[in-house]
Amino acid sequence: xxxxxxxxxxxxxxxxxxxxxxxxxxxxxxxxxxxxxxxxxxxxxxxxxxxxxxxxxxxxxxxxxxxxxxxxxxxxxxxxxxxxxxxxxxxxxxxxxxxxxxxxxxxxxxxxxxxxxxxxxxxxxxxxxxxxxxxxxxxxxxxxxxxxxxxxxxxxxxxxxxxxxxxxxxxxxxxxxxxxxxxxxxxxxxxxxxxxxxxxxxxxxxxxxxxxxxxxxxxxxxxxxxxxxxxxxxxxxxxxxxxxxxxxxxxxxxxxxxxxxxxxxxxxxxxxxxxxxxxxxxxxxxxxxxxxxxxxxxxxxxxxxxxxxxxxxxxxxxxxxxxxxxxxxxxxxxxxxxxxxxxxxxxxxxxxxxxxxxx
Ligand code: NAP
Ligand code: ZN
Numbered sequence: 001x002x003x004x005x006x007x008x009x010x011x012x013x014x015x016x017x018x019x020x021x022x023x024x025x026x027x028x029x030x031x032x033x034x035x036x037x038x039x040x041x042x043x044x045x046x047x048x049x050x051x052x053x054x055x056x057x058x059x060x061x062x063x064x065x066x067x068x069x070x071x072x073x074x075x076x077x078x079x080x081x082x083x084x085x086x087x088x089x090x091x092x093x094x095x096x097x098x099x100x101x102x103x104x105x106x107x108x109x110x111x112x113x114x115x116x117x118x119x120x121x122x123x124x125x126x127x128x129x130x131x132x133x134x135x136x137x138x139x140x141x142x143x144x145x146x147x148x149x150x151x152x153x154x155x156x157x158x159x160x161x162x163x164x165x166x167x168x169x170x171x172x173x174x175x176x177x178x179x180x181x182x183x184x185x186x187x188x189x190x191x192x193x194x195x196x197x198x199x200x201x202x203x204x205x206x207x208x209x210x211x212x213x214x215x216x217x218x219x220x221x222x223x224x225x226x227x228x229x230x231x232x233x234x235x236x237x238x239x240x241x242x243x244x245x246x247x248x249x250x251x252x253x254x255x256x257x258x259x260x261x262x263x264x265x266x267x268x269x270x271x272x273x274x275x276x277x278x279x280x281x282x283x284x285x286x287x288x289x290x291x292x293x294x295x296x297x298x299x300x301x302x303x304x305x306x307x308x309x310x311x312x313x314x315x316x317x318x319x320x321x322x323x324x325x326x327x328x329x330x331x332x333x334x335x336x337x338x339x340x341x342x343x344x345x346x347x348x349x350x351x352x353x354x355x356x357x358x359x
Pocket of ligand 2: 049051052166
């Protein structure tokens with residue numbers, strides 16, 4: 001049973017993994033009452049991020065079972081607390097990775113809550129009241145309004161859901177690399193999965209030349225024709241990798257498994273930057289030669305702050321950017337996780353929690 005915390009009186013139906021087998025089963029648990037700063041959300045859709053897979057399998061060794069995954073949540077507000085002025089019942093909203101932060105440090109004060117050292121996540125975190133957080137594989141969520149964003153009216157709730165993690169995780173380093181305001185750069189995206197495919201769409205919308213670096217030759221046609229990529233390099237093809245040397249200004253690496261950064265760094269121009277957002281459980285190889293010979297930099301980036309998450313949603317609304325999704329029913333979550341582990345998804349599974357779609 002869920003940890004007993006005072007005020008956790010609301011019974012919620014959800015789906016959880018109970019061990020590193022990763023098997024998801026129906027799970028009933030308690031959420032807190034709607035506090036003065038909270039909104040209650042009827043969950044409509046929840047994307048399946050590779051981070052959910054890492055968690056249910058305990059890849060990173062940090063999972064607290066039972067874990068109710070899900071941090072790509074869209075839904076409708078059904079209740080607002082007394083201090084909440086910016087949302088009302090009926091609003092279409094989204095919740096991503098963040099559930100709580102200290103609200104006082106320099107990062108919280110500048111809306112970089114994602115880098116607060118007391119950050120707590122939407123699931124597998126410890127909320128301010130000491131309870132373990134449970135994510136969006138559930139029918140209802142209580143969220144502090146400071147970690148909730150609006151979904152633009154023109155975006156469908158299912159295809160917008162993955163923007164809440166995949167979208168912001170690639171938007172934030174693009175903004176940080178000045179890709180929003182200076183078009184015409186050569187941008188590389190490594191790994192054409194959930195994060196990668198949104199990154200291609202965003203980089204194209206911001207006016208860049210986009211090269212996908214992939215292990216899957218079968219994705220080339222779609223990458224170019226549907227997602228708008230300009231170039232496609234198969235990372236196992238040494239000839240193609242050789243030809244791509246010193247061509248890119250910025251690369252985003254979204255790969256979920258252990259790999260070497262050396263050959264990818266070679267694709268950067270002198271002074272180029274590689275931003276790692278993928279989170280393999282094992283250390284990635286970082287050879288020194290491609291770094292020093294090209295004065296190249298490697299940095300990381302974790303999701304985004306709340307202000308920029310809203311900015312990202314609005315930018316997606318403006319450019320009509322949504323995710324390419326495969327909608328599933330809750331009883332198909334295990335099959336979807338299995339397919340995700342085999343790199344068999346184009347490009348994001350989204351769970352129809354409220355049962356609204358015709359499946
Ligand atoms: P995903 O949909 O599974 O996509 C990952 C892609 O990586 C795959 O589509 C595949 O692309 C490539 N790939 C998979 N195995 C590979 C291997 N062995 N070698 C080389 N490439 C491989 O996953 P996702 O949801 O986009 O998430 C990607 C990673 O980002 C995960 O580790 C996740 O935990 C992490 N993440 C980080 C943040 C953050 O804040 N930094 C946020 C969300 C997710 P190709 O077929 O094109 O090669
Ligand atoms: Zn995620």
